[in-house]
Amino acid sequence: xxxxxxxxxxxxxxxxxxxxxxxxxxxxxxxxxxxxxxxxxxxxxxxxxxxxxxxxxxxxxxxxxxxxxxxxxxxxxxxxxxxxxxxxxxxxxxxxxxxxxxxxxxxxxxxxxxxxxxxxxxxxxxxxxxxxxxxxxxxxxxxxxxxxxxxxxxxxxxxxxxxxxxxxxxxxxxxxxxxxxxxxxxxxxxxxxxxxxxxxxxxxxxxxxxxxxxxxxxxxxxxxxxxxxxxxxxxxxxxxxxxxxxxxxxxxxxxxxxxxxxxxxxxxxxxxxxxxxxxxxxxxxxxxxxxxxxxxxxxxxxxxxxxxxxxxxxxxxxxxxxxxxxxxxxxxxxxxxxxxxxxxxxxxxxxxxxxxxxxxxxxxxxxxxxxxxxxxxxxxxxxxxxxxxxxxxxxxxxxxxxxxxxxxxxxxxxxxxxxxxxxxxxxxxxxxxxxxxxxxxxxxxxxxxxxxxxxxxxxxxxxxxxxxxxxxxxxxxxxxxxxxxxxxxxxxxxxxxxxxxxxxxxxxxxxxxxxxxxxxxxxxxxxxxxxxxxxxxxxxxxxxxxxxxxxxxxxxxxxxxxxxxxxxxxxxxxxxxxxxxxxxxxxxxxxxxxxxxxxxxxxxxxxxxxxxxxxxxxxxxxxxxxxxxxxxxxxxxxxxxxxxxxxxxxxxxxxxxxxxxxxxxxxxxxxxxxxxxxxxxxxxxxxxxxxxxxxxxxxxxxxxxxxxxxxxxxxxxxxxxxxxxxxxxx
Amino acid sequence: xxxxxxxxxxxxxxxxxxxxxxxxxxxxxxxxxxxxxxxxxxxxxxxxxxxxxxxxxxxxxxxxxxxxxxxxxxxxxxxxxxxxxxxxxxxxxxxxxxxxxxxxxxxxxxxxxxxxxxxxxxxxxxxxxxxxxxxxxxxxxxxxxxxxxxxxxxxxxxxxxxxxxxxxxxxxxxxxxxxxxxxxxxxxxxxxxxxxxxxxxxxxxxxxxx
Numbered sequence: 001x002x003x004x005x006x007x008x009x010x011x012x013x014x015x016x017x018x019x020x021x022x023x024x025x026x027x028x029x030x031x032x033x034x035x036x037x038x039x040x041x042x043x044x045x046x047x048x049x050x051x052x053x054x055x056x057x058x059x060x061x062x063x064x065x066x067x068x069x070x071x072x073x074x075x076x077x078x079x080x081x082x083x084x085x086x087x088x089x090x091x092x093x094x095x096x097x098x099x100x101x102x103x104x105x106x107x108x109x110x111x112x113x114x115x116x117x118x119x120x121x122x123x124x125x126x127x128x129x130x131x132x133x134x135x136x137x138x139x140x141x142x143x144x145x146x147x148x149x150x151x152x153x154x155x156x157x158x159x160x161x162x163x164x165x166x167x168x169x170x171x172x173x174x175x176x177x178x179x180x181x182x183x184x185x186x187x188x189x190x191x192x193x194x195x196x197x198x199x200x201x202x203x204x205x206x207x208x209x210x211x212x213x214x215x216x217x218x219x220x221x222x223x224x225x226x227x228x229x230x231x232x233x234x235x236x237x238x239x240x241x242x243x244x245x246x247x248x249x250x251x252x253x254x255x256x257x258x259x260x261x262x263x264x265x266x267x268x269x270x271x272x273x274x275x276x277x278x279x280x281x282x283x284x285x286x287x288x289x290x291x292x293x294x295x296x297x298x299x300x301x302x303x304x305x306x307x308x309x310x311x312x313x314x315x316x317x318x319x320x321x322x323x324x325x326x327x328x329x330x331x332x333x334x335x336x337x338x339x340x341x342x343x344x345x346x347x348x349x350x351x352x353x354x355x356x357x358x359x360x361x362x363x364x365x366x367x368x369x370x371x372x373x374x375x376x377x378x379x380x381x382x383x384x385x386x387x388x389x390x391x392x393x394x395x396x397x398x399x400x401x402x403x404x405x406x407x408x409x410x411x412x413x414x415x416x417x418x419x420x421x422x423x424x425x426x427x428x429x430x431x432x433x434x435x436x437x438x439x440x441x442x443x444x445x446x447x448x449x450x451x452x453x454x455x456x457x458x459x460x461x462x463x464x465x466x467x468x469x470x471x472x473x474x475x476x477x478x479x480x481x482x483x484x485x486x487x488x489x490x491x492x493x494x495x496x497x498x499x500x501x502x503x504x505x506x507x508x509x510x511x512x513x514x515x516x517x518x519x520x521x522x523x524x525x526x527x528x529x530x531x532x533x534x535x536x537x538x539x540x541x542x543x544x545x546x547x548x549x550x551x552x553x554x555x556x557x558x559x560x561x562x563x564x565x566x567x568x569x570x571x572x573x574x575x576x577x578x579x580x581x582x583x584x585x586x587x588x589x590x591x592x593x594x595x596x597x598x599x600x601x602x603x604x605x606x607x608x609x610x611x612x613x614x615x616x617x618x619x620x621x622x623x624x625x626x627x628x629x630x631x632x633x634x635x636x637x638x639x640x641x642x643x644x645x646x647x648x649x650x651x652x653x654x655x656x657x658x659x660x661x662x663x664x665x666x667x668x669x670x671x672x673x674x675x676x677x678x679x680x681x682x683x684x685x686x687x688x689x690x691x692x693x694x695x696x697x698x699x700x701x702x703x704x705x706x707x708x709x710x711x712x713x714x715x716x717x718x719x720x721x722x723x724x725x726x727x728x729x730x
Numbered sequence: 731x732x733x734x735x736x737x738x739x740x741x742x743x744x745x746x747x748x749x750x751x752x753x754x755x756x757x758x759x760x761x762x763x764x765x766x767x768x769x770x771x772x773x774x775x776x777x778x779x780x781x782x783x784x785x786x787x788x789x790x791x792x793x794x795x796x797x798x799x800x801x802x803x804x805x806x807x808x809x810x811x812x813x814x815x816x817x818x819x820x821x822x823x824x825x826x827x828x829x830x831x832x833x834x835x836x837x838x839x840x841x842x843x844x845x846x847x848x849x850x851x852x853x854x855x856x857x858x859x860x861x862x863x864x865x866x867x868x869x870x871x872x873x874x875x876x877x878x879x880x881x882x883x884x885x886x887x888x889x890x891x892x893x894x895x896x897x898x899x900x901x902x903x904x905x906x907x908x909x910x911x912x913x914x915x916x917x918x919x920x921x922x923x924x925x926x927x928x929x930x931x932x933x934x935x936x937x938x939x940x
Contacts, residue, residue, distance in 0.1 A: 022769060027769030061763065062763070064865075064868040064869060066868070071871075073863070073869065076754050077755045079756070080869055208872070209754065212752060212756065215871055215872040223886060223887050223888050236784065237754075239784075240783065240785060247934070302934075303934075304934045307928065619752075619755070634759075637759075647781075648935070657781065675780075676781060682935065
């Protein structure tokens, strides 16, 4: 039973999070720099270029990489301090097994013992309960090479269908919507299109705190006179100077988009030529929006009808326009519908395939784009192929040198895997780079599930909150310790260069997986001389798929400062802007409108739970905080979660700024300080989710998922709020 | 980004545009990486009134032509370099009296007790002297802090650059510029009510017609 071996205090004492405050040798050390390595930040899908300074196999500082065209040296605070995750006191240096009697509950063992244990447990569980009773969870902080390898490893070495990844909590609604409407899952535009837009509309994306670099692109558009529309339940930092603010109630975005489509049609702000030549099913979308008047939408969304009209006019009458959306509209049970409704607005006004035009998701995680293309999703094979389509299976089986029947079928998505573990159907788990004990919805349920595993092994560089449940811990590699590629949010394949070697006995992730595969008797498929060989195989496996990397090479990627896929043949220049000339990625070349009738969120407020909860991020922390909660400067910036609430709500509950408040949902409760601010809807509270245990916002969130994408509804839940005591920090 | 020394003739200038600040603190974190004061962040980032707004305001040393801090220093510890950049107090001279901290019209100098010395932004002399932008302006994701030539600024950005300030009867000219709305358009009457927008009532709480 994979219960945490010792008390949380004992785990924290040994494994942290401790705070790394200064580079190796301290601030005063005047170290000679052995080399400066051009690479990228690991903390978000913008993948900013950065130079890491190395002394004696340790990263000791950074230098802005001015020449990298995407960010020209710019970084957010996470990027500035990213180098402090290396040479960290919490770094896992040796394989370990659970042992209650050892300090911190884990005992150091040799690699051979650790891997033998992993392999024997995989074999025992699969022999006893069937192949699919052993699952794998992966993550898209991994490079393309590792993402590809994990997909192949789960299918050919573990022979399990049940592989999924943490992009399930990030990009799947955008991916599903893009595939349904446009035929392909990639942001349609290079970011260089943003400054060319006459109107920029951010929908459910706190750009300033989650994608800070994108603010400079938006300002370049505004310097040309572009108008900015911000759609959010909070007056987020970028909204402060926006031309128009749409204060949407959580979980109602598709009603807002429907009303805008209604207004575009009513005023004939449509591009009929584009609709006729390049789309189908406009009539169905129009019919669904026929009754979605601004007055109707105002009731549902809380956005004044006049502002909905203004948004429609700005969008409909501007020659060019970019809508940027992210998890705000995507992490809902209607995530895919929201994306489709947003794309409808782009198609109706002809805003695709031209400079300064597009409706684009902003990819969240480091390799959230590349990691969702090459086969570690439960329903996917490399090249963004579909694991249920026979021709797709054949194509990949050929590259892998196996019979098609050897590739398992479609498996369960992440939340369903956790539920199957809880139900006793999945008994064993191998995870890499995924921390669902913090990041999954309803984390109390997730921890219960982890406790029930017969065997759990994890590959990681720090002991995450999930990893504490492990029977075997295998120390893998940090971003700066391994070489490969990732693909940024704009679809640009970029080169990740190793700055240092893994410390201690830690190994590169790919070597660990290949070693396990060898011990499982499947080594013939996993013998690579280098990560570049894995990339070359990935390119071959992607060939002919939608995410086609055929013509990409490490050399080209590095010398050309990135390469936008599709790169369907050798020598192809890459494809920065998709859908030029109105050619969409369907056999008939036409985009699909979708009818998007409105439906309410999974859980709505009532007398018992009368307040909306929405969750999100702060600028100084990344995802579950496994890395960023260990870096002093970032922790100082926002040390603990706060509950943002409007003074009207606070007054009605007798709460003052800084008071402890208890927020309760049907799943759990959290007690934390209140931040009383006028920048949030009075019917809504906001809590950032980066912290574990009693500070986890996801104790409150609901385990309801989008029926198409299986994305959980992190952005909407019903809660009650009560004052719990005096302010903790006067 | 290979440019010559700071602020001479048509060479790069430093610009602050408070309206673009997103409060991310990249500048604060990057300032502590500056080679001349590693581990010590000297830039100011003020949260103006978080209860009411997300407005934040970064503040580097404005590098006055006739620096008040130097004028009031009893130990003659504050010097300008050949580019006119005002330096931190000279360690051997500084007596830690904090006259400069109190006198600076922009509130920039800090008395750092650990070093018993006044420390302040020196415009990353180590970087600018070699043609690189200061750390804060290098990393600032919104270009609220910006470093380049006036020609580049006017070619790409809107607003007027201001380097003259009145504090009561004291007129100050600075090497660092601030961005304000178009000066030629004349003053804005903020009380006229004509410019009222959504920001007065973001959530339409006073709007009966929602």
